[in-house]
Amino acid sequence: MAKIVLGVSSSIAIYKACDLIRALQKRNHEVQVVMTSKATQFISPHLFQALTAKPVLVNLFGEREAERLEHINLARQTELLLIAPATANIIAKMATGIADDFLSTFYLAVECPVIVAPAMNEAMYLHPRTQANLAELYRQGVVICEPEKGYLACGEEGWGRLAEIETIVDLAQKVLASREKWKNKKILITAGPTREPIDPVRFISNRSSGKMGYELAQEGRRRGAEVILISGPTSLPSPYKVKVIRVETANEMKREVEKYFDEVEVIIMAAAVADFRPAEVMNSKWKKTQGVPEIKFVLTEDILGYLMVHPLRQEKIIVGFAAETENLEAEAKKKLKEKGLDLIVANNISCPGIGFEADFNDVLILDRYGQQIHSGIKSKREISQLIFEAIEAYREKLT
Numbered sequence: 264m265a266k267i268v269l270g271v272s273s274s275i276a277i278y279k280a281c282d283l284i285r286a287l288q289k290r291n292h293e294v295q296v297v298m299t300s301k302a303t304q305f306i307s308p309h310l311f312q313a314l315t316a317k318p319v320l321v322n323l324f325g326e327r328e329a330e331r332l333e334h335i336n337l338a339r340q341t342e343l344l345l346i347a348p349a350t351a352n353i354i355a356k357m358a359t360g361i362a363d364d365f366l367s368t369f370y371l372a373v374e375c376p377v378i379v380a381p382a383m384n385e386a387m388y389l390h391p392r393t394q395a396n397l398a399e400l401y402r403q404g405v406v407i408c409e410p411e412k413g414y415l416a417c418g419e420e421g422w423g424r425l426a427e428i429e430t431i432v433d434l435a436q437k438v439l440a441s442r443e444k445w446k447n448k449k450i451l452i453t454a455g456p457t458r459e460p461i462d463p464v465r466f467i468s469n470r471s472s473g474k475m476g477y478e479l480a481q482e483g484r485r486r487g488a489e490v491i492l493i494s495g496p497t498s499l500p501s502p503y504k505v506k507v508i509r510v511e512t513a514n515e516m517k518r519e520v521e522k523y524f525d526e527v528e529v530i531i532m533a534a535a536v537a538d539f540r541p542a543e544v545m546n547s548k549w550k551k552t553q554g555v556p557e558i559k560f561v562l563t564e565d566i567l568g569y570l571m572v573h574p575l576r577q578e579k580i581i582v583g584f585a586a587e588t589e590n591l592e593a594e595a596k597k598k599l600k601e602k603g604l605d606l607i608v609a610n611n612i613s614c615p616g617i618g619f620e621a622d623f624n625d626v627l628i629l630d631r632y633g634q635q636i637h638s639g640i641k642s643k644r645e646i647s648q649l650i651f652e653a654i655e656a657y658r659e660k661l662t
């Protein structure tokens with residue numbers, strides 16, 4: 264049972280909000296409705312008040328004395344903010360931080376998870392501005408309950424129909440459950456490539472973009488964990504509410520991992536750490552007139568190798584990655600065992616369009632108990648969810 268605030272905005276799908284309230288109450292949740300003022304032109308707040316036995320909040324500076332600071336008090340108590348149906352307008356306001364009514368102000372005040380279930384005409388939903396706003400909300404940690412394709416209230420067929428009530432409620436249950444699982448837990452994630460300098464202007468690196476690690480960081484945060492992201496050089500923006508530590512070399516990455524290792528419970532080594540670095544870094548730029556340099560390479564420090572012999576190793580769940588061009592399963596099993604990992608995520612980097620630099624991946628997730636998940640080709644965002652599900656399932660086996 265959770266305290267849920269249901270934000271209702273002025274989509275024609277508003278009539279479904281009544282069923283949604285009932286479905287949430289059936290699962291024993293306490294529902295408080297907040298409406299936008301335009302929504303009150305579709306349905307009277309009295310209806311929601313009757314269903315929830317609570318006054319509906321609409322205005323920031325309402326008539327009731329209590330309403331004036333309500334958004335702060337209510338924000339502290341709320342365990343889930345669910346906005347359904349969500350119009351293009353409320354999505355745009357949330358994305359940009361406009362706070363001109365109770366609901367949009369409330370969004371800025373809450374610390375709890377937020378789910379948005381859009382409902383609008385297809386052209387509005389697919390408009391690049393709306394899509395960009397939804398992407399921004401995702402970056403801010405909001406869970407998007409994607410609309411479905413079907414008959415729309417405007418008389419057209421298309422994308423934009425509010426997700427089924429059961430889908431929304433199931434998602435709410437899932438979000439609340441994962442919050443419980445990750446409450447007060449810290450995760451350390453490494454991401455991106457490392458850069459190993461040759462001279463002041465040159466380095467060797469690899470093709471990792473950091474996308475997988477950054478998606479994992481966002482997913483961890485969305486599930487309610489505290490996330491520390493140690494990132495090699497990438498062009499990606501820092502995920503919202505994630506502590507990002509930027510490093511360049513394998514050595515620097517190792518130093519930061521060491522620093523935070525004690526305080527975290529889960530470590531996900533998604534970084535493509537360089538295996539070799541030039542034995543010597545030249546102090547000044549190597550000039551062409553000096554001829555072709557002969558560079559001697561040495562191995563970088565093995566970060567996972569260091570973690571595995573750490574005295575606190577047994578208290579942690581360590582997830583490694585493996586980038587392979589052939590024999591994916593056999594290599595993954597070998598690395599899982601040899602490196603003493605709890606889980607391994609192996610990706611095939613030989614197929615164009617997936618893996619390094621791509622938005623998609625195709626991975627095999629193995630755990631120490633023989634559990635195997637083959638993702639198939641999916642977005643890195645979806646794969647990050649699968650990885651977290653695998654970690655959660657593994658954790659349950661440990662308890």
Ligand code: CTP
Nearest residue numbers: 532533534536563564565566567583584585586
């Ligand atoms: N890794 C690490 N320290 C390094 C190199 C890699 O901790 N110096 C980690 C990576 O972050 C990844 C895992 O080791 O989680 C496996 O990396 P991968 O390059 O696939 O495997 P290697 O052990 O380096 O083996 P090889 O390159 O020979 O396949």
